Amino acid sequence: MALTKLPSKDPGETVDVSYIFGNELAPGETIVGVTSTCTVFSAMPVTATDPSPTSVLVGTPSVASTSIQRVYGGLDANVYEILGTGTTNLGRVLVRKGLLPVSSS
Secondary structure, X not given: OOOEEOOOEOOOOEEEEEEEOHHHOOOOOOEEEEEEEEEEEEEOOHHHOOOXXXXXXXXXXXXXXXXXXXXXXXXXXXXXXXXXXXXEOOOOEEEEEEEEEEOOO
């Protein structure tokens, strides 16, 4: 699966990340659960790597064909990989990945 590059955000901003599942759903199929994870994809310099990347996730994602995960904070010069996993009423699992750069400049 390809990574989607998300727009850069400032560490002080709160933004919403969208997981768009609707274009893969069959007629009558719905999203019944969504989970999010966050890891550090890269950091410059490496010594500035965020030790707790999951702290950028605020609450749980909404459950819908387009699900929203709120994101806050993050360390300057870190790029976070945000992963959204949706489960459908038919038991299928759909995964969306995005790279979220954080920059104070």
